[in-house]
Amino acid sequence: MIGKARGQEGREGAAGVLPAHGMTHYPAAFYHMTHLFYQSGPPLYAGNICTGRSGTAIISLMGETQGRVLLVTSGKELLMEMTPSMSGRGMELVCVPTLKYAADRLAAGDCPTLVVDFGWLPPSERGALLELHKQFPKTQLFTLESVASMAPAVPSPLRRLSWPLPMGFADQVRVIAKPVIILADQVLFSTGAVQNAFQQAGVQAESLEFGAELPDFIRRQSEARAASARTQKPKKGWSLLGGDEEPEQEAAAAIGNLVVAQFTGSAAQAGALDAAVRAVAPEAVCYLVSGVDTQRYAMQSLKEGQPVALPREQAGRIAGIMAESAEGGETRLKQRERERILLLDNFKPALTALSQALIGHGYEVTSSMDGAEALRLTTKGSFHLAVVGTAITMAELSGAELAQKMRERDPDMRIIFMVDQYPLKAALQGVSQVVELGLDDAILKPVEASRLIFSVEKALERRFLLLENARLLKETQEQKNQLELVNGFQKKFFATVAHDVKSPLTAILGYAEVLTGKLKAMPSEGRYAANIQTSAKTLNVLISDLVDLAAMESGKLRVEIGTLNLLAVMNDVYERVKIAATNRKLNMTLEVPPVLPPLAGDDARVGQVVQNLCTNAIQYTKEGGKITIKAELKPDRVEVSVIDTGIGISKEDLPRVWERFFQTKEAMGMRKAGFGLGLKIAREIVQRHGGEMGIESELGVGSRFFFHIPLNGPPPTEGAAGAAPAAAPKPAPPSGLPPAPRPPQQPQPPPQNPHLPPQPPQRK
Structure with a gap:
């Protein structure tokens, strides 16, 4: 939104005015002050356009200034047009009316970029501008050409034209008498594109393959024209009545005023060639015509320290070009190629x-x-x-x-x-x-051109896909190698920590237990010893997880398969965790059948799994919640579940609960200690028993963690106890199809539940 003028033109010390010592006064009516801001939301930028005694107009931006741009123009339209793009990138726009003011500001060293409106700058001052740029070579120079300023009738040093030529330019060349030199890049010259464009407008061009020969060529052309003018005879006889007279031999040597020369050098070399041509023919005008896109040309010119010539209508792109150049334009230039x-x-x-x-x-x-x-x-x-x-x-x-x-x-x-x-x-x-x-x-x-273009597009698309695939493959391989290094370091670190910490921790636990027993008569000291013992036990759980992880990832996790009394294991775990649940004011129940068939497994490891699930349920269930530990006999397996009314897990996090070190953000807010390894280790133990683990959960409602152990025992393993299991078909999950029929087993007396009365013997 553009507000009303604030009426502070010409006031010394007005907001945004920077003093420019030694400058003469410029009429304050040259600009009017404007307050720029956005109405909706916080202001993106705000500032004043104003003038002081120096005749300088400034857009001063609130906040940190990323750069200052000096604009030489006499029209506020260009100033207003460039303001949004400059402001959006945190740049300050300073406007002066003459090159003299610009020279003073450049000498002050506070304006690294100069933009000159050639539509206003007199042609006689263009040479002075180039000299000014030589005086301050680190200054980025942008020149803005209007349609009128690009006309060949306007005398000027070398100017740049983008391909295709501006509309009407060839017609202007046709009606002018002075020499016009076109320095075309190799592509445009070799294809005859420039020559054909002028030919369609009725202008015959002389082609010159080597641009370096231009000065000599122009000299010979001028001499031929002068000789033709001296030897031309007045018309007489019937030629005065409209008849044709045979041309003189010397006149035939003179050629047209348009020369198209191939040029493959840099912008600086083009400028030197233009100066050499105008030294021979001062009235000649030279243009550098290139098929390179504007952005790429501008980036390359800035890199070489050369002026950037842009059409007047592209003034809004200057801020983007400057920002891109500062942010690593070299890489972006290659991407845009x-x-x-x-x-x-x-x-x-x-x-x-x-x-x-x-x-x-x-x-x-x-x-x-x-x-x-x-x-x-x-x-x-x-x-x-x-x-x-x-x-x-x-x-x-x-x-x-x-x-x-x-x-x-x-x-x-x-x-x-x-x-x-x-x-x-x-x-x-x-x-x-x-x-x-x-x-x-x-x-x-x-x-046919259309057929060739179709094939070219397909071939280039294929090239892009092949290179992109190769790049992605290389990046993936590099990431894989890096992850393998990190993973190897983690394994080594865990193994080292587990080994070096486990031994002293065992001693701490032993001495803490002895102290606790001997200090029963001393309540205060006994409480200290009990705290030491509790903390050491917590640390022991963490270290045990690291030990198990290191053993599991090296294939050495010990699981000693024997006769598994699952009822006894579940009762033992229940008795141990019930105290913690009661302290948290949780309702914990155990639901198990009176008897269970014999199972094959490791009592200690299965107890570790059940206790891990119960501990998680206690930690992540708020006071007043309910936890149920349940065992169910299925046709081919025994399924153990731990059900809670805790915080639950979101659908997005469910696939990741088995990852090591993973914890949901809800769990991280409640967990007191742990690495997030328990579920991963528990699942590995269950799988070593030939079973599988699963989860059902809803965020804010609760969770059900369950695992099953097959009745026919785990798959056979090779080697000593603790070796990695041999390859075997993956067991079906709890909700899947039953496995193949197992061979009949000899009946054994089922284990008794100690919480239930003894069962009478069954009759055969």
Whole structure:
């Protein structure tokens, strides 16, 4: 939103005015003060545009300034147009009306960037601007050209034009008498694109392959024109009545006023060539015409310390170009790089037509009729794609052999063949070579531009996908290697900590237990000893988890399979954890059948699993909640469940509960100690028994953790106790299909539940 003027023009010390000593007063009416801000939400930027005695207009931005840009113009329209983009990037825009003011500000050293409006700057001062830039070479210089300032009738040093040419420019060249020099890049010159554009406007251009010869060429042209003027005879006889008179020989030597020269040098070299041409022909005007996109050209010019010439309508892009240059434009320039195509054939008319078609679609094209030159130009990354006419020859190499050589120099280059239709045998051979050489396509001549562009797009897309896949594969491999290093370090760290801490911790536990017994008569000291014992037990649980993790990941977790009395294990765990549940005011119950069939397993390890599930339930259930420990006999297994009314687990976190060190954000807010290893270790123990573990949970409602142990025992293992189990079919989860029938077992007396009365013997 643009507010009303604040009426402070010309006031000394007004907000945003920076003093510029030595500057003459410029009328305050030159600008008006404006307050800039956004109404909705917090202001993104706010500031004042105003003038002081120095004649300087400033947009001062609230907050930290990222850079200061000096704008030379006499119109507030450009100032207002550039303000949003500058403000959005935290840059301060300072406006002055003349180059003299600009020179003073540059001398002060507080404006690293200079933007000059050529639509306002007198042509006579453009040379002074270039000298000013030489005086301050570290200053980034942007020049803004209007349609009027780009006209060849306006005398000026070298100017830059982007391809395609501005509308009406060729017509302006046609009606002007002074020499016009076009320095075209290699692609535009070799394809004849610039010459054809002027020819369509009725302007015949003289082509010059080597731009360095321009001064001598212009000198000879001027001498020829002067000689023609001296020897021209007045009309007489019937020629006065409209008849044609035979032209003089000297007059025929004079040529037109337009010269298109190929130029492959830098912007600085182009400026030097322009100066050399104007030294010979002061009235000449030179233009540098390039097919490179504006952003890439600007980044390259800033890198070389050269001025950046932009069309007046692209002034809003300056802030983005500056920011991108400061943020590492080198990498971004490579990412923005257009596809480069090498076009190779021995028929020049077709070569020119296809080149122009590809340029029109935004590709950078280098065309050649020389196989040796094409091979010399082909290096790693020089071209993305080559279009090769199979009729081209290089010494003793055919087109196919030349393509092979190019592929050897750059394996990433994609190649398309253009094959002659006749003789038929040669055409078939050219098409078959696409498969033999792994090329992208073969097109029969005469090649239509649309057909070639279609093949080029497909080939470049294939190249992009191949390179992207290779990049992703490399990144994945690097990440894998890094994770393996980290994982190896973690394993070594856990094993070292577990081994070095376990021994002294055992001594602490033993002495704490002795002290607790001897200090019963001393309540205060006994309480201290009990606290030591409790803390040591907590630490012992943590260290035990690390020991088990290290053993599990090395395949050495000891699980000693024997006769498992599951009822006794569950009762023992229940008695141990019931005290903690009561202290937390939780209702804990045990639901088990009177008897269970005999099972094969490790009493200590299964007890560890049940206790881990019960401990988690106690920790993550709030006061007044309920916990149920249940055992159920299924047809082929015994299922143990621990059900709570605790905090629950979200659906997003459920797949991750088995990961080591994983804890939900809800659990982290309640857990007092632990590494998040218990569930992973518990699942490994259950799987070593031939069973599986599962979970059902709803956030805010509660959870059910369960595991099952098969009635037919765990799968057989190889080697000594504690060795990793042999490969076996993965057991079915608790809700899955039953496994294959097991062989009958000899009946054994079932274990008794100590919480139930003895059962009478059954009769046979």
